[in-house]
Amino acid sequence: MPADSTATIVTKAIDQVITHREGDCTDPSCARHAGTTNCPPITVSRSPGSVLGEAVAEAWHAAGGSRLDIPAGVVAALALWPQKSPGAEAADTIAAYIAAQPPRVLVRGLADSADYYYRLRPDLWATARPLFDWTREDLHDTHLAGVRAVARAALRHGVLQHTGDTDPAERSRIDLMSWVITSLRHHHSRRSLGEYHTPPDISNLIATVLADEGSTERRPHRRGEWALEPTAGTGGLFRSAAQDLRRAGEDPAERGWVMLELDPLAAAGAAVNALVWGLGPRAFVGCGDVLAQPNLAEDTLARARDMARHRDDVMDLIRFAIATRTTDRLLDALMATN
Structure with a gap:
């Protein structure tokens, strides 16, 4: 991670803790203080992925947007929204709250949703960054209108119903990331990249055949096994494999999953999916050309270890800086009373 990114994370974390502790935040884009609490309900339906993806693409292009990272990032941040509930029972309430927010507050909330995962999985967070870097830009009105339109389209078609359950199997x-990215690229000339993600039914069939190794009897899975997908796209094959394991009474988080993908946007989608699907602490996503980088899988694992250590160093620095600033203020207050 670049040094300026680390400094930004540290400074932002310290400022948020101090200002919200003291209640004097005046940031107009801060969802904690500037967001509306008047949240009328919105009509929500749990639409199929194809319908949701098409609705997102239509909303974005109707608003005049041309970039792919912004609308895909909106859906990714909503899918990652940290507040999950059994049976996604809180999804409608959360959807109404998000849909009611002013555009700049909405952008900040989406950024916070993604940043939440830095402490949990810094490597997946870093791989997913192409979907979220736009949240740090000074977006013009066209993009802000597009963000709001995309968020509302995704919410109305059930993005939180699909991804807001506490059960990773649900x-x-x-x-969703596959449907959204392919729909956006269809509107933006998908054929120019020659990218077609494997349909879910085919992924399910492939996963079943690979799991049974062609046998008529199901092969018992061995705990701790690793799986590698060198052309992962957004990870659809591993989604099917994980569900296959769950149906057999096994936890996919006990396995190792390595997804490699050439396209940064698809790799970012795979990183988001690894978190949404609960693939566990040994799920990794690498972005690169497996033909030109034969050690990409090993490099991806090494990078993840380095980023975990870096995350620990950053969090230690944040805790120290907060403690130091708090101590300084306490000393200033003590000196003022003497």
């Missing part, structure tokens, strides 16, 4: 019923 969150793994669909690969």
Whole structure:
């Protein structure tokens, strides 16, 4: 991670803790203080992925947007929204709250949703960054209108119903990132990249055949096994494999999953999916050309270890800086009373 990114994370974390502790935040884009609490309900339906993806693409292009990272990032941040509930029972309430927010507050909330995962999985967070870097830009009105339109379209078509369940098996019923990215690229000339993600039914069939190794009897899975997908796309094959394991009474988080993908946007989608689907602490995503980088899988694992150590160093620095600033203020207050 670049040094300026680390400094930004540290400074932002310290400032948020101090200002919200003291209640004097005046940031107009801060969802904690500037967001509306008047949240009328919105009509929500749990639409199929194809319908949701098409609705997102239509909303974005109707608003005049041309970039792919912004609308895909909106859906990714909503899919990652940290507040999950059994049976996604809180999804409608959360959807109404998000849909009611002013555009700049909405952008900040989406950024916070993604940043939440830095402490949990810094490597997946870094791989997913192409979907979220736009949240740090000074977006013009066209993009802000597009963000709001995309968020509302995704919410109305059930993005939180698909991804807001506490049960990872329920969150793994669909690969929303695949549907969204392919729909956006269809509107933006998908054929120019020659990218077609494997349909879910085919992924399910392939996963079943690979799991049974062609036998008529199901092969017992061995705990701790690793799986590698060198052309992962957004990870659809591993979604099917994980669901296959769950149906057999096994936890996919006990396995190792390595997804490699050439396209940064698809790799970012795979990183988001690894978190949404609960693939566990040994799920990794690498972005690169497996033909030109034969050691890409090993490099991806090494990078993840380095980023975990870096995350620990950053969090230690944040805790120290907060403690130091708090101590300084206490000393200033003590001196003022003497």
